[in-house]
Amino acid sequence: MRHNLSAIWMVARREFTDQFRDWRIVVPMLVLVTVFPFIADDTTRQAVNFMNRYGGSIILDHLIPFVVLVIGFFPLSFTLVVALESFVGEKERGTIEPLLSSPLDDLHLYLGKLLVGISTPLVFSYTSIGIYLLLVSRREVAFPSAYILALVLLLTFAHAVLMVSSAIVISVQATTIRSANLLASFVVVPVAFLLQGETFLIFWGNEDVLWFAIVGVTLLAALLVRLGLSHFRREYLLGREIDTLNFKVIGRTFRDRFKGQAESIFEWYRIELPLTLKQLRQPLMIVVGIAVIAGIASYLWVVANVPTYLDLSPERLTRFRTLIADNLVNLDEQLPAAPILFYSNARLIVISLLLGLVSFGTLGLALFIGNVAFWGGLLGGAQLVGYAPWLVFVTGLLPHGLFELPAFFLATAAMLKVGAQLVTPQPDKSLGEILLLSLADWCRIFVGIVLPLLVTAALIEIYVTPQLIKLAFSP
Amino acid sequence: MIETNDLSKQFNNDFWAVDGVTLNVQPGKILALLGQNGAGKTTTVRMLTALLRPTRGWARVAGYDVTKNPKEIRSNVGVLTEQHGLYMRMTGEEYLDFFGNVYGLDPQARKARSDYLLQYFGIAEAARRRCGEYSKGMKQKLALARALMHDPSVLLLDEPTSAMDPESSRLVRDEIARLRSSQRTIIICTHNLAEAESLADSIAIIYRGKVLLNGTLDELKRIVLGPVEYEAKFARNFDAGKLDLPPGVTLAACSADCLRFRIEVPQAANPVLVHTLTSRNAPLVSFQEVPRKLEQVYLKTMADAQGVTYAA
Numbered sequence: 147m148r149h150n151l152s153a154i155w156m157v158a159r160r161e162f163t164d165q166f167r168d169w170r171i172v173v174p175m176l177v178l179v180t181v182f183p184f185i186a187d188d189t190t191r192q193a194v195n196f197m198n199r200y201g202g203s204i205i206l207d208h209l210i211p212f213v214v215l216v217i218g219f220f221p222l223s224f225t226l227v228v229a230l231e232s233f234v235g236e237k238e239r240g241t242i243e244p245l246l247s248s249p250l251d252d253l254h255l256y257l258g259k260l261l262v263g264i265s266t267p268l269v270f271s272y273t274s275i276g277i278y279l280l281l282v283s284r285r286e287v288a289f290p291s292a293y294i295l296a297l298v299l300l301l302t303f304a305h306a307v308l309m310v311s312s313a314i315v316i317s318v319q320a321t322t323i324r325s326a327n328l329l330a331s332f333v334v335v336p337v338a339f340l341l342q343g344e345t346f347l348i349f350w351g352n353e354d355v356l357w358f359a360i361v362g363v364t365l366l367a368a369l370l371v372r373l374g375l376s377h378f379r380r381e382y383l384l385g386r387e388i389d390t391l392n393f394k395v396i397g398r399t400f401r402d403r404f405k406g407q408a409e410s411i412f413e414w415y416r417i418e419l420p421l422t423l424k425q426l427r428q429p430l431m432i433v434v435g436i437a438v439i440a441g442i443a444s445y446l447w448v449v450a451n452v453p454t455y456l457d458l459s460p461e462r463l464t465r466f467r468t469l470i471a472d473n474l475v476n477l478d479e480q481l482p483a484a485p486i487l488f489y490s491n492a493r494l495i496v497i498s499l500l501l502g503l504v505s506f507g508t509l510g511l512a513l514f515i516g517n518v519a520f521w522g523g524l525l526g527g528a529q530l531v532g533y534a535p536w537l538v539f540v541t542g543l544l545p546h547g548l549f550e551l552p553a554f555f556l557a558t559a560a561m562l563k564v565g566a567q568l569v570t571p572q573p574d575k576s577l578g579e580i581l582l583l584s585l586a587d588w589c590r591i592f593v594g595i596v597l598p599l600l601v602t603a604a605l606i607e608i609y610v611t612p613q614l615i616k617l618a619f620s621p
Numbered sequence: 622m623i624e625t626n627d628l629s630k631q632f633n634n635d636f637w638a639v640d641g642v643t644l645n646v647q648p649g650k651i652l653a654l655l656g657q658n659g660a661g662k663t664t665t666v667r668m669l670t671a672l673l674r675p676t677r678g679w680a681r682v683a684g685y686d687v688t689k690n691p692k693e694i695r696s697n698v699g700v701l702t703e704q705h706g707l708y709m710r711m712t713g714e715e716y717l718d719f720f721g722n723v724y725g726l727d728p729q730a731r732k733a734r735s736d737y738l739l740q741y742f743g744i745a746e747a748a749r750r751r752c753g754e755y756s757k758g759m760k761q762k763l764a765l766a767r768a769l770m771h772d773p774s775v776l777l778l779d780e781p782t783s784a785m786d787p788e789s790s791r792l793v794r795d796e797i798a799r800l801r802s803s804q805r806t807i808i809i810c811t812h813n814l815a816e817a818e819s820l821a822d823s824i825a826i827i828y829r830g831k832v833l834l835n836g837t838l839d840e841l842k843r844i845v846l847g848p849v850e851y852e853a854k855f856a857r858n859f860d861a862g863k864l865d866l867p868p869g870v871t872l873a874a875c876s877a878d879c880l881r882f883r884i885e886v887p888q889a890a891n892p893v894l895v896h897t898l899t900s901r902n903a904p905l906v907s908f909q910e911v912p913r914k915l916e917q918v919y920l921k922t923m924a925d926a927q928g929v930t931y932a933a
Contacts, residue, residue, distance in 0.1 A: 156719075156722055156723065160708070160711075160719055163711065163715075164708060164710050164711070165711070167710040168710060172824065182786070239704075239706075239709075240702065240703075240704030240705070240706045240707045241708055242706075243672070243700075243704070243706055244702055244706040244720070244764075245700040245706075246672055246699065247670045247672060247695055247698070247700040247702070248695055248720065248723045248724060249692050249695040249696040249724065249725070250723055251692070312737050361646060380673075381672065381673050381674055384667060384672055384673065392633060392635075394658075395633060433862060443641075
């Protein structure tokens with residue numbers, strides 16, 4: 147342990163020395179840290195005056211935590227410069243090879259650089275926040291509670307880890323600073339959106355809601371650190387000289403994996419697809435477990451809590467039932483055509499994959515949980531209105547759900563598998579190769595099982611389910 | 622000791638950078654790897670340093686397998702990379718201290734070794750200057766000092782004297798020769814054929830990832846350029862007429878005052894040949910081997926590999 151820490155510190159110390167002797171890093175940082183809090187303080191003063199004159203206490207109450215978040219974020223943007231430099235910069239300057247030829251472990255190199263990438267901007271960031279808080283404490287404005295300040299500082303820390311870990315992943319994968327900078331937009335843009343989301347939470351949400359952001363960002367950051375560690379390989383840093391997209395090799399690798407050894411479609415269904423399905427056993431169990439929990443939890447929550455939010459007097463319930471009965475008469479006309487329904491479901495699954503790809507499965511899983519929770523909530527709502535939830539389930543969900551639910555479960559399990567594969571060390575494969583092979587596996591499930599199931603489900607949902615609902619619930 | 626067998630490396634599943642390289646370098650010997658840019662020399666060295674994993678074949682360096690014991694290999698190998706790889710904002714002293722630390726030397730040993738190397742390579746005065754201020758030659762010397770910092774048993778040197786002035790080159794060559802005499806195993810990748818000729822015990826010529834030739838300089842000369850040639854010079858015109866040449870000797874060229882012979886086994890044939898000439902009262906002034914350089918071997922090998930005619 148002590149040896150590991152000392153090796154990590156050795157790498158980090160050299161990087162610190164290097165950085166603090168580079169005026170291109172030190173000067174802008176110092177300017178940012180010392181000048182920006184004064185600008186922000188003045189802006190706060192003007193905003194406070196404006197709101198005291200014209201009103202807007204909600205904004206006023208949350209203004210300082212918001213400014214703290216922003217001030218903390220600016221120096222963090224330097225994490226990208228530092229982290230992108232860490233591997234690809236060293237490679238470009240030719241300094242990486244002597245370091246990689248040394249007996250230092252991959253873990254020491256990676257964590258040493260991660261430590262520098264996080265700590266330097268974070269120190270500047272906290273200093274900047276400190277200066278701002280000091281300035282603003284002189285003003286006649288409600289100073290934020292220690293609790294919310296702690297939350298914002300934690301969030302700033304999580305941002306730093308998130309940005310550095312993703313920048314290091316880029317730095318390891320890229321072969322030139324130029325390509326790394328281009329890839330950095332994949333960090334900057336999502337983090338900018340994230341910041342907007344957090345701002346929304348600060349202004350309009352309960353401050354406790356910030357915990358969700360902290361947990362979410364930390365989880366994502368941890369997965370990125372894991373991804374970086376599992377794919378940090380000396381060979382990868384030295385094995386390639388230029389970034390080239392070899393479409394021939396990409397196409398061949400994907401096709402070979404998708405097709406497998408099968409000589410015919412029949413053989414593919416008989417031999418290849420079961421192999422992929424076998425690998426999905428564990429993620430499938432997780433997905434089914436989560437679905438059951440989310441569905442039941444949502445159902446119970448709606449039954450227990452909705453009556454406290456909504457007026458569910460007998461008159462109102464009668465109005466609800468009448469409205470539903472009126473809609474049931476024209477149910478056929480209100481439903482979309484089967485191809486549109488099929489397209490919509492297939493699109494949802496593709497969106498879930500895309501979200502899963504950028505979040506190692508977590509956002510895709512969140513979308514799935516949201517869907518299941520919606521259905522659980524609907525059944526709870528049905529009970530509140532006075533319908534038997536089991537009857538709603540059997541008539542309104544089960545007929546097409548027999549096909550649609552397995553399709554969604556399988557697609558989500560396959561998406562989770564893609565995310566898991568990305569963060570699993572596979573020494574003989576590059577990150578691109580792993581992504582390609584995982585996507586080919588996902589496509590096997592999507593094309594071979596999910597799409598046929600969705601077609602069947604869409605046809606049943608349009609032609610069978612409405613009839614059963616009418617039969618069960620028409621007055 | 623360095624041993625490789627069928628060592629191969631494929632990139633992107635379609636390009637063999639190194640293909641079936643088999644080498645054997647004993648302690649106290651120097652192997653020079655020659656070849657064009659992109660021939661696979663650096664990739665070979667990187668596999669020997671356990672930086673790249675071989676796609677096929679195996680290699681043992683300092684008694685360790687490159688795939689099974691990468692850390693042990695890196696601890697026992699000193700590498701001078703193609704680019705000097707110095708941190709420009711560090712001083713020479715700090716740089717050596719950092720790498721000494723990386724290789725596990727204690728502070729006193731680091732200081733002593735670093736002082737010795739800086740002194741030896743004549744850069745002690747610049748020890749406290751930042752590497753960015755060094756000249757090209759000084760940078761190369763410091764990089765070499767880094768490779769020697771942990772006193773490794775195996776040295777892999779990529780262009781060790783590039784960018785150096787003649788005196789510094791000589792210094793480095795002397796140091797490499799000294800390291801050989803202390804039983805180090807050394808591989809040098811170089812384009813400097815004179816350097817390879819003067820330092821190497823054996824030479825391997827590599828082309829498109831494959832070793833075309835591997836052996837001592839004499840063996841390579843014999844294989845590529847044929848038997849050794851000797852030239853007899855005469856004080857005046859000499860009519861050789863029909864010379865009775867000993868076995869294994871053929872007449873390669875002939876002029877009025879000079880004869881050139883191609884000789885299979887000089888040790889056996891030369892005394893007989895000289896006796897034959899003198900018995901014919903040839904006014905022999907000199908009888909000596911026609912010098913053949915590594916450059917000729919290299920250029921002819923490359924020309925043959927590329928299917929072009931070698932212009933001697």
